[in-house]
Structure formats: C-alpha cells, structure tokens
Amino acid sequence: MTSGEPSVTLVVLDLVGIAVFAISGALVAVRKELDVFGVLVLAGATGLGGGFLRDVLIGATPPAALADWRYLLVPVAAGLATFVYHPAFGRMERLVTVFDAAGLALFCVAGALKAVDYGLGPLPAALMGMTTGIGGGIVRDVLAGRVPVVFRGELYAIPALAGAGVAVLGLRLDLPTLAVAVGGAAVCLVWRLLAVWRGWQAPMPSGPASV
Amino acid sequence: MTSGEPSVTLVVLDLVGIAVFAISGALVAVRKELDVFGVLVLAGATGLGGGFLRDVLIGATPPAALADWRYLLVPVAAGLATFVYHPAFGRMERLVTVFDAAGLALFCVAGALKAVDYGLGPLPAALMGMTTGIGGGIVRDVLAGRVPVVFRGELYAIPALAGAGVAVLGLRLDLPTLAVAVGGAAVCLVWRLLAVWRGWQAPMPSGPASV
Amino acid sequence: MTSGEPSVTLVVLDLVGIAVFAISGALVAVRKELDVFGVLVLAGATGLGGGFLRDVLIGATPPAALADWRYLLVPVAAGLATFVYHPAFGRMERLVTVFDAAGLALFCVAGALKAVDYGLGPLPAALMGMTTGIGGGIVRDVLAGRVPVVFRGELYAIPALAGAGVAVLGLRLDLPTLAVAVGGAAVCLVWRLLAVWRGWQAPMPSGPASV
Known part of the structure; x- marks a missing residue:
C-alpha cells in the first residue's frame, strides 16, 4: 500500500491491516459455506482488493502486492487460520471490529498519499x-453474493473519506508527511470507533421509493 | 469521456450524460433501501463506471474523470438530488429514459473515438x-445485487454497438470527426428510443434450457 | 493469451480454450433466461475475462484480445452457436467438462508465463x-448473479494453481519453455479430470459458523 522506501513501522501496520481485512473476508466465506479455496480467495480479495482497485485506476501496475510476496502470504495465512479457527475468530468480533477500524484508517491515508x-x-x-479503504469489503460482498454492507447504513465510508481528506489537505498545506498521515488516520479511526460504539447510522432515503 | 481539447459543447453533453446515468444509479439504490452513501456510490459507479472500464482496458490511466473535478462533482450532485427528491425523479421516469438514451448515444460514440x-x-x-455506454449500468446492477437489466430483454446494448460501429466506420472512411460523431450518436439514439416506444425486445433463447 | 510471436499451435489451443469457456458462459446465461445479448456478453466475459484481469493487473494494456479480432470473434461465434443449439450443447456436458479442463490447463500455464x-x-x-484460468468463470458467475462455483466445493482452482506453479518452477530451473508449458498443463489437466471423475471436493469449514 506504500511506495518508495517505506519504514518498517509502515510495512508492519500495512500487513496488519491486510491481515484484519482478510480475516473479515474469510469469516464471510465461512458463513456462506464456501470451501477452503473460497475462504482463501475472499480473504485475499478483501485484504488486497482496495489496493488493487486503486493501483489499477491510477496506473500503478503491477500493484505493489504483486511485487512483494509478504503481501500475498499474509492474507493466505489469515485465511487458513480463519478456516481452521473460525468459531474462535467469530467470537472475537468486537476485537476484529477495532482492528478493522485501524486497517481502514491506515488504508485510507496510505491510499490517498499514493494517489497524490x-x-x-x-x-x-x-x-x-x-x-483503498472500502474497496476490499465491496469486492468481498460482491463475490459472496450480497449487497455491500458499506451501502446499508453502516457508517464506514464517510470516516474513510474524512481521514483521506485530512491527509490530502495536510499535504497541500506543506505539513510533514508523518504528521499528515497520523492526523488523517486518527480522524478516521476515532470517527469509525465512535460510530460503532454509539450505533451511528448513515442517513436513509425518506419516504417510499416509487416503483 | 473525451481526450485532447474537447469543445465546450462536448464537455457539457458529457456531463449531462454522466448526470443522467448517475440519477438512474441513485434511483436503483433508493429502491434497494441503501443509505445515503450507497446512493452516492451507485450514482458515481453508474455515471463513471463505463468510462473507467474503458480507460483501464485501453491503458488510459488514470481515467479522465480522476483528473477533472467536474466529472466527480456531477455524479455527487446528481446522487444527492436524487436522495432528497427521489419521489419526483421516480415519477419523471419517461423523461429519465429519454435522457438516458441520449447519454448512451453520447457515451458509445465518445468511447469508440477514444479507443481509436x-x-x-x-x-x-x-x-x-x-x-463505455453500458458498463456503468452493469456495475450498478452488480453492486445492487441484481442481474444486469441490459442482459434481460431490454434492447439497449445493440443500439450502443451500432452507434459505436457507425462512428468507427466513418473514421475509417476519413469522414470528418464531427459528422461521424453526430451520425453514430443519432443511430444509437433513434434506435434506442424506437425500442422503448415500440417495446422492442432482444431475442430470448428458445426452448427449455437443459439443467 | 500469449505474447511475442506465438506458434500456430499455441494460437489454435488458445482459441479453443476461449471457445470452450465461452460456451460454458453462454450455457449459464441460457439457464438464467437472459436474452441473446446477455448470452453473448457472458460468453465473452467467460472466454476473455481471465486474460483481461491478468493483463490489467500486470499492466499489459490493452489486453492482447483487444488487438486481435480473432480473439473477439471466437467468443461471439461460440455464444451464438450456444444460443441456437443450447439443448444439444447442454446434453454434451461431459464433453464440455473435458474441454473446459483443457482450457483451464492452457490458460493457467499461458497466464503464468506471461506474468513472468x-x-x-x-x-x-x-x-x-x-x-487467468479461473477469472473468466468468476466474472461469469458474478454477472449471472450467483456465488462463483469455484468457491463452492468444486476442485478447480487448486489444479490451476498447481499447473501454473509447475510452469513457473520449471522456468526458474532453466528448463526449456515448451517442456515447462507441457508439464504444467499436464499437471493441471490430469488433476482436474481426476477430480471430476472421482468426485473430489475441496475441504469445507468444519463446525457451524458463528453468526
């Protein structure tokens, strides 16, 4: 998810984000009663899909994940672990949600900086x-045959857009990249966690839809 | 949807096409009871999806829409307007269909010329x-969890292919680009409107399918 | 599906693979009661989708199929033939499965060599x-509104990965390209046909999924 010579910290955070997203994809696959390969593909598509979408759209091909085997092994390992231990992972849903928010925060900032x-x-x-932040989950849901959850009331995309926006604005104001990245990620993370904690929902259309 | 230095007329027509496609995407999202963000994403995916698909396939990345903020603001504005005023937009379905045919005519020609x-x-x-003409609607339907309407008897893709074909053939015959574009768009527009008005359907497979 | 100056044999095999995949896509479309255009698009998406996905991801745009009209006419012809003769094609399912395994074997090796x-x-x-081998079928199923069969117990992706892996390993060991391609394709073909013949299934998650 990063370009140039990323620091060790960034790579580790990036891999953690991919792993958490991959677990969320694998859990959906287990619930849909897919086989081990479906679990692995949904893990990979969820963990790497957002970055792939971004890289294909901005012309950064092949995507970074195809040039670095660590980015491929992490979702495979996360998918296999979920395949075997899915009851335990399913019970840790609260923890997965927090890590997922961290992954979202990281991906939206890293994706915005790469696009700049x-x-x-x-x-x-x-x-x-x-x-970058929400693409993996959308690919996961399309492959699993359901309408993406990010479209159905979950407050998820707006925090990602806000975090990415803060990072881009900060760069425009010539602030140091590290400060900009931390600030953007913090905005996304706090907003997303508050939304989960308080049960905030995105607005729905009012009134009946004409048919 | 255009390359080089497009005239003001072309840009305006292009933006009208994006807006109409975006409204059709937003109306589907409202009917599927998606939240405001789902409405906006379906508006954007329908308005810009066809051009994105084409640009990624022909290697014209990043797509034009990502280099020009007007192409991003139009679907957002169309999506928000539909979110708020969807009962009124839904009642104007006839008008939306006519505009949609115009968008299709424009997109198929512009897409073909860019590919050349x-x-x-x-x-x-x-x-x-x-x-370019039908891609946005396909992305819209896949994201909304339904089989694309363009595959289900609606006479929609053939007029688009005919319009694009006329434009490409005209270029081959060294006719002036403007004449070629107007001719191709007219073929697509007239055919599509006749299909809507007369209820023409695409042929279906005959006989029962083996299982 | 090939780069450089492919031999006549390779091109013929490639076109046969595309035709078989296109027939499988067209049969799904007929069963879903799509119109003739839906049949043609599903034929094209299934025949060419895997190669398009690979080419977009590795940055080989425009995809080879867009630069060679034979690659476009084959799925159209296969789709039209299926549209007309689908009862006969449906009855030949056993034969289609064997050809499909051959297409898979060819595509996984050709795709791996191109990526190298x-x-x-x-x-x-x-x-x-x-x-490259499984992408067309996944696109087909997503467009047809069903969860990809390759995720649901069918042993299909693992033979493709094995065949591709053998080819890549062979290249690493400096074996001649032809031997490497034949070896990889044979591994995939034999494994896939054995899986069909013996009814081998991919492992499923054990125990109930937590909700």
Whole structure:
C-alpha cells in the first residue's frame, strides 16, 4: 500500500491491516459455506482488493502486492487460520471490529498519499484513499453474493473519506508527511470507533421509493 | 469521456450524460433501501463506471474523470438530488429514459473515438464504445445485487454497438470527426428510443434450457 | 493469451480454450433466461475475462484480445452457436467438462508465463496464472448473479494453481519453455479430470459458523 522506501513501522501496520481485512473476508466465506479455496480467495480479495482497485485506476501496475510476496502470504495465512479457527475468530468480533477500524484508517491515508504521489488532484486523491479503504469489503460482498454492507447504513465510508481528506489537505498545506498521515488516520479511526460504539447510522432515503 | 481539447459543447453533453446515468444509479439504490452513501456510490459507479472500464482496458490511466473535478462533482450532485427528491425523479421516469438514451448515444460514440485514438482496431474500438455506454449500468446492477437489466430483454446494448460501429466506420472512411460523431450518436439514439416506444425486445433463447 | 510471436499451435489451443469457456458462459446465461445479448456478453466475459484481469493487473494494456479480432470473434461465434443449439450443447456436458479442463490447463500455464515475462516473481506469477484460468468463470458467475462455483466445493482452482506453479518452477530451473508449458498443463489437466471423475471436493469449514 506504500511506495518508495517505506519504514518498517509502515510495512508492519500495512500487513496488519491486510491481515484484519482478510480475516473479515474469510469469516464471510465461512458463513456462506464456501470451501477452503473460497475462504482463501475472499480473504485475499478483501485484504488486497482496495489496493488493487486503486493501483489499477491510477496506473500503478503491477500493484505493489504483486511485487512483494509478504503481501500475498499474509492474507493466505489469515485465511487458513480463519478456516481452521473460525468459531474462535467469530467470537472475537468486537476485537476484529477495532482492528478493522485501524486497517481502514491506515488504508485510507496510505491510499490517498499514493494517489497524490501519482499526480492526482486533492478531490480524486481523497476518493482514491476512500476506495483503498472500502474497496476490499465491496469486492468481498460482491463475490459472496450480497449487497455491500458499506451501502446499508453502516457508517464506514464517510470516516474513510474524512481521514483521506485530512491527509490530502495536510499535504497541500506543506505539513510533514508523518504528521499528515497520523492526523488523517486518527480522524478516521476515532470517527469509525465512535460510530460503532454509539450505533451511528448513515442517513436513509425518506419516504417510499416509487416503483 | 473525451481526450485532447474537447469543445465546450462536448464537455457539457458529457456531463449531462454522466448526470443522467448517475440519477438512474441513485434511483436503483433508493429502491434497494441503501443509505445515503450507497446512493452516492451507485450514482458515481453508474455515471463513471463505463468510462473507467474503458480507460483501464485501453491503458488510459488514470481515467479522465480522476483528473477533472467536474466529472466527480456531477455524479455527487446528481446522487444527492436524487436522495432528497427521489419521489419526483421516480415519477419523471419517461423523461429519465429519454435522457438516458441520449447519454448512451453520447457515451458509445465518445468511447469508440477514444479507443481509436489509443490505437485499437475497428472491431475492438466499437466494442469499447459499447462498453463505455453500458458498463456503468452493469456495475450498478452488480453492486445492487441484481442481474444486469441490459442482459434481460431490454434492447439497449445493440443500439450502443451500432452507434459505436457507425462512428468507427466513418473514421475509417476519413469522414470528418464531427459528422461521424453526430451520425453514430443519432443511430444509437433513434434506435434506442424506437425500442422503448415500440417495446422492442432482444431475442430470448428458445426452448427449455437443459439443467 | 500469449505474447511475442506465438506458434500456430499455441494460437489454435488458445482459441479453443476461449471457445470452450465461452460456451460454458453462454450455457449459464441460457439457464438464467437472459436474452441473446446477455448470452453473448457472458460468453465473452467467460472466454476473455481471465486474460483481461491478468493483463490489467500486470499492466499489459490493452489486453492482447483487444488487438486481435480473432480473439473477439471466437467468443461471439461460440455464444451464438450456444444460443441456437443450447439443448444439444447442454446434453454434451461431459464433453464440455473435458474441454473446459483443457482450457483451464492452457490458460493457467499461458497466464503464468506471461506474468513472468512482465517481471513478476514466482509466487505472484503462479497466482496470476491461476487467475487467468479461473477469472473468466468468476466474472461469469458474478454477472449471472450467483456465488462463483469455484468457491463452492468444486476442485478447480487448486489444479490451476498447481499447473501454473509447475510452469513457473520449471522456468526458474532453466528448463526449456515448451517442456515447462507441457508439464504444467499436464499437471493441471490430469488433476482436474481426476477430480471430476472421482468426485473430489475441496475441504469445507468444519463446525457451524458463528453468526
């Protein structure tokens, strides 16, 4: 999810984000009664899908994950672990939600910064950051045959867009990259955790839909 | 949807097409009871999805829409307007259908011309034009969890392919680009409107399918 | 599905693989009662989807199929033939399965070799080979509104990954390309046919999934 020579900290955080997203994909696959391969593909698609979407759209191909085997082994390992220990993972749903929020925070900022690196303007870069964060979950749900949960009242995309927007704005103001990344990720993380904790929902259309 | 230095007329037509497609995506999202974010994403995916698909396939990344904020604001505005005023928009279905046919006509020609610009041969360029016209609706339906309407008897893709084909053929015959674009768009528009007005359907397989 | 100056044999095999995959896509479309256009799009998406996915991910755009009209005409012809003669094609399911296994064997090896050509390492290249083989079927199922069969117990992806892996390993050991390709394809073909013949299934998660 990063370009250039990322620090060890960033790589570790990145891999943790991929692992957590991969676990969420594998849990959906287990609930849908898919086989071990379905579990692994949904783990990989959820962990790497957002970054793949971003890299294909901004022209950064092949995606970073295809040039670094660690990015491929992490979702496989997370998927296999979920395949075997899914009852335990399912019970830790609260913990998975917190890690997932951390993954979202990290991905939206890393995605936005990479899009800026590739010459995109502030608004497209913020949207690409959001896409990096939520894309994996959308691919997961389409492959699992359900309408993406991110469209159904869950407050998930707005925090990602906010975090990416803060990071892009910070860069525009010539703030140091590290401060910008931490600030953007914090905005996304806190907003997302508050939404989970307080049960905040995204607004729904009012009134009956015409048919 | 255009390359080089497009005229003001073309940009306006392009944005109208995106807006109409975005409204159709937002109306589907409202009927599926998605939240405001689902409405916006389906608006954006329907308005821009066809062009994104084409640009990724012909290697024109990042897509034009990511380099021009107007292409991003139009679907957001159309999506928000539909979110708020969906009962009124739903009642204007006839008008939306006409505008949608206009969007289809425009997109299939613009897509085909851009594919020729990128060095594709006549047949692939015509197919890319059709993809530009129908791709947004396909992405919309996959995200909304339904089989794309364009596959279910609606006469929609053939007019788009015909319009794109006329444009590509015209270029081959060294006719002026403007004449070629207007001719292709007219073929698509008239055919599509006649299909809606007369209730023309695409042929279905005959006989029972073996299971 | 090949780069450089492929031999006539390879092109013929490639076109046969595309035709068989296209027939499988068209049969699904007929069973879903899609119209003629839905049949053609599902034929094209199944025949070419895996190669398109691979080419977009490794940055080989536009995909080879868009630069060679034979690659576009084959799925159209296969789709039209299935549209007309689907009862006969449906009865030949056993034969279609054998040809499909041959297509899978060919695509996984050709995809892996192309990914190596584009500079990918062994593990990503093997995964891209598998993606080339199974991607078309996944796109087909997503467009047809069903969970991909490759995730539901069918032993299909593992033989493709094995075949691609053998080919990549062979290249690493500096074996001649032809031997490597034949060996990889044979591993995939034999494993897949044995799985069909013996009814081998991929492992499923054990125990009830937590909700």
